[in-house]
Amino acid sequence: MGRAPCCEKMGLKKGPWSDEEDQILISYIRQHGHPNWRALPKRAGLLRCGKSCRLRWTNYLRPDIKRGNFTKEEEDTIIHLHEMLGNRWSVIAMKLPGRTDNEIKNIWHTHLKKRLASHQTTTHDTNRRHMKSKCASKAQSLVEPVVSQCLVQPKHISLNEERCISNQPSSRESSSVTDETTTDSYGVAKHEEIDHDTFLDDSFWSETLSYKEDNIMESDSLTNIIGIEHPATSLTLMETTDTRNPNTCCDAYGMDMWNDIFTHIEELPELPEF
DNA sequence: AAAAAGCTCAACCGCTCCTAA
């Protein structure tokens, strides 16, 4: 089916945002929220398309965004989650409160990919064999109960609910792993974050890192980690893998499944912090 | 000091998913 252009191209500004535009957007969302991004720029008096406004807000203006360099822990988290999830930046961002998917994507392409590559060259041979089985079994023991719960329990988070949550100005990143709702400094409803960085210990990071060896890893590890058939499709993860996209095995699972996984991970007994 | 090369990151583009009519 044909798609309407996301905005009227004529007369709409592109490129970097000015301070004035930022202030207009902030004050508008502060007052009215953003129930309809498409209509927002017109109502706010901005010569931007709704998509551009949404991006500017979610990636830069949101009050809960953490600026500054990524910590070692955050980088490790990204590396590890990328091992498990592939380029699912928005899902990865859920585990890094205050960080946006765009930011994570950038940091991955500029720093972590290189770091990982260099790390692999040093650990490739020594760790390759025994780590594969060790990591897989450890990861499986950690995640399997969670996944099992997801499979037997009814969905707690429907897509509709998820959308509602993700529409909160506090962002989708923290939506699935929050427990309380408060109000932020802009007067917009906000979920308070809890500490998400405790669900895996150091050895798990390094072992998983060592395990990574080629493109097969992503689908392979996920299969190892989850080790189940998808209940809805009755297809194994490997069978659902699209050759055009190595991450497609994950696509058999909706966002709500990842929400469930992360939500349940939070419920696991606390593990040592970094 | 100047030019070239490399890096960073905000922003855009095109696509898919979901929902409502």
Place this chain on the structure above:
DNA sequence: CTTAGGAGCGGTTGAGCTTTT
């Protein structure tokens, strides 16, 4: 069931900045 439109995601770009030669 089909279609249209909104939202969100991931890939990519390019201007500006920094480092190297």
